[in-house]
Amino acid sequence: MKIKLFGKQTGLPASQLILGAASFGSRRGYGAVVDDIPQILSAYVDSGGNFIDLADQYQLGEAEEIVGKYVAAMRNDFIICTKYTRSSETNPSPANFGNHRKTMRQSVEASLKRLKTDYIDIFMPHFDDGITPIEEVARGLEDLLQAGKILYTGLANFPAWKAAAIAKTIPLTALQIEYSLAQRTADRELMDMASYFGLGTMLYSPLAGGLLTGKYRRGASGRLTLSASATYHEDEATKTILDELETIAKEITVTPGQVALAWALTRDAFPIIGARTLNQLQESLKTVDIQLSAEQVSRLDIVSNIQLGYPHEILKTVQRHY
Numbered sequence: 166m167k168i169k170l171f172g173k174q175t176g177l178p179a180s181q182l183i184l185g186a187a188s189f190g191s192r193r194g195y196g197a198v199v200d201d202i203p204q205i206l207s208a209y210v211d212s213g214g215n216f217i218d219l220a221d222q223y224q225l226g227e228a229e230e231i232v233g234k235y236v237a238a239m240r241n242d243f244i245i246c247t248k249y250t251r252s253s254e255t256n257p258s259p260a261n262f263g264n265h266r267k268t269m270r271q272s273v274e275a276s277l278k279r280l281k282t283d284y285i286d287i288f289m290p291h292f293d294d295g296i297t298p299i300e301e302v303a304r305g306l307e308d309l310l311q312a313g314k315i316l317y318t319g320l321a322n323f324p325a326w327k328a329a330a331i332a333k334t335i336p337l338t339a340l341q342i343e344y345s346l347a348q349r350t351a352d353r354e355l356m357d358m359a360s361y362f363g364l365g366t367m368l369y370s371p372l373a374g375g376l377l378t379g380k381y382r383r384g385a386s387g388r389l390t391l392s393a394s395a396t397y398h399e400d401e402a403t404k405t406i407l408d409e410l411e412t413i414a415k416e417i418t419v420t421p422g423q424v425a426l427a428w429a430l431t432r433d434a435f436p437i438i439g440a441r442t443l444n445q446l447q448e449s450l451k452t453v454d455i456q457l458s459a460e461q462v463s464r465l466d467i468v469s470n471i472q473l474g475y476p477h478e479i480l481k482t483v484q485r486h487y
């Protein structure tokens with residue numbers, strides 16, 4: 166696996182694929198078999214991976230506990246990203262939910278404890294809560310930097326204008342967004358914003374929760390049929406994308422899911438791979454050796470293209486004189 170600098174503002178050498186740990190545990194009733202997780206982590210590490218994505222909410226704190234235990238003896242070899250906002254509880258109380266300073270402080274302390282570490286590499290709110298002023302989020306994150314509890318700040322699921330306003334006031338380093346062939350709305354604002362500020366960009370759900378593996382067409386079950394929180398289904402737009410993925414997969418003798426991940430790797434960003442089993446992880450890791458041709462990338466760009474909307478459509482028509 167290649168190592169790349171994480172964004173343009175850091176000297177942090179990060180593996181090109183991040184391992185997502187949302188399925189690490191059983192407290193939410195659906196996830197990886199707990200005894201298999203050390204093997205999944207070891208396969209990722211053996212392939213050259215050093216970057217793990219977590220949140221306090223993942224399996225209600227269990228994912229951080231499992232990863233904390235695994236990395237304890239080699240903590241400094243890993244880049245650990247974790248998130249707060251929802252706490253590790255099923256139904257957090259109002260004072261323990263959101264992006265305000267109180268949740269931020271109690272969450273960072275709880276994550277440090279579960280992770281068995283005294284610093285978090287990258288820390289971020291899980292989503293914009295729509296209430297906490299961006300100045301409060303920015304100052305709170307900066308204070309955690311000053312206190313040495315975190316090394317880098319980031320934002321997940323924030324509107325571009327708020328992220329830009331925060332990036333103007335504190336050293337913002339990371340952005341985490343949903344991005345895949347089935348979800349390209351970040352092409353409207355977030356991708357350009359991240360590039361302007363040189364943010365390390367982490368792409369989550371690159372397989373659209375497993376939909377882009379094509380397994381549901383083959384009658385298989387998985388998160389999208391078994392978990393209550395499933396969000397994707399095969400509509401007209403994704404049907405065209407899946408057809409193209411299957412065609413390209415046949416051309417180069419790989420799987421549709423591997424083609425979808427190889428496409429995500431063509432962006433200036435770090436896909437976060439989610440694996441519930443060792444086999445799934447092994448399949449995803451092979452993606453780093455897949456070279457799509459420019460023509461194949463272009464076919465996938467076309468079938469997944471979205472309307473950028475106003476004002477981007479106007480800007481495309483502006484006559485250039487230089």
Ligand SMILES: NC(=O)c1ccc[n+]([C@@H]2O[C@H](COP(=O)([O-])OP(=O)(O)OC[C@H]3O[C@@H](n4cnc5c(N)ncnc54)[C@H](OP(=O)(O)O)[C@@H]3O)[C@@H](O)[C@H]2O)c1
Binds near residue numbers: 188321422445
């Ligand atoms: N910031 C956020 O709000 C946010 C949101 C979501 C995710 N994330 C992060 O991003 C990571 C990845 O997200 P994601 O899990 O949604 O990613 P994804 O790549 O879109 O979906 C991964 C899921 O697809 C299925 N899958 C993977 N490989 C497969 C294969 N070879 N064959 C068949 N099925 C396969 C598995 O689910 P099943 O086996 O259950 O079908 C797996 O858990 C998470 O772990 C988390 O770290 C962040």
